[in-house]
Amino acid sequence: MKTPRPDRKRGYTLMELSLAMMIGLAVGAMVLSLANQQFAFLRIYNAQSFLVEEAPVLSAYMNKIIGQAERYRLHNNLTDAKAGTNSVLTNASVLVLNYQQPDGTARAGILAFQNLGSGNALYYYVVPANGILGTPEWALTKRPKDVKFSVENGILRTRITGPADEVLTYSGAMQQ
Template identity: 30%
Template sequence: MFRKGFTLIEMTAVLILAMMIAATSTTMISQQVSFYSRLSAQKFVLEEAPIANSMMVRILSQADAFRIHGSRANALADTNGLVANGTVLVVGFAQPDGSREFGLIEFTRDPAASTGDLVFSKLSEDASTVVSSWTITGGASNVTFGIQNGILIMNMTGPNGGNIQYAASSSL
């Protein structure tokens, strides 16, 4: 006698196997989403911060003097210098012919945005206007400059709250 269909035991075995595959797949997808979320949260530290560090090292290793200000207007007018919590850093570069060049490193952020730009600008000979500029990093949520015991300290906060601190001294 030939029968058509499946027994209850066969159907139960297939359903249990399908449920095990679904549970395993769900767990794997959940782990992948969690891993991707963590990786995205660390993107600033893994990608942006090393680039910013490299640029700051290059700039500050050539500088022989610096001063900190709370705004671009104060920096260009050379007024209201700060020793902590400034967002603008003016750097001076001695030239071989005895003249000086100046640059400006400034953190700016639109109040509606979660991150801002750390920008280097070359200043005119009298350090009163910006001649040209380029972005060091665009992923920081805050950058402040301060001086502790004659050492320049730059605190950079990433978009997820991670804080990175850089230190440099002038060659004077």
């Protein structure tokens, strides 16, 4: 009579477990690498989206608004701009523009980089005939970190620092 053989234990060998773990780690490393690539691409896209999509439109607005003005003043804040006091030549956050109307009357507009409760934005105000400034007509852009106006060699310069710290400089002169 034959003696019964003990049943072989079921399970995986050390070699099989090691191989499965190595394959799992390799797949995990590839997924992590792909995720990092996607995040890097998203950061680059976000930085370039301001330059590619918003900056050209902003340039067109700035050229139209500033190009039609007859004269301008720079101020550090909206209060000084409304009062017409403490004008500056550099690092201003407010630009007051004066326009000559076809009927001979004058009107004014204000570009102001300020926070009205929902984050910083570059706003455009139309100054009414009574001089009492209300809410802005529109926000030209809400994405820049900073906007500064200055006069360099008689030329009005607008420096806009974008969300990825890119610096755009618009230069303009009044109509002659």
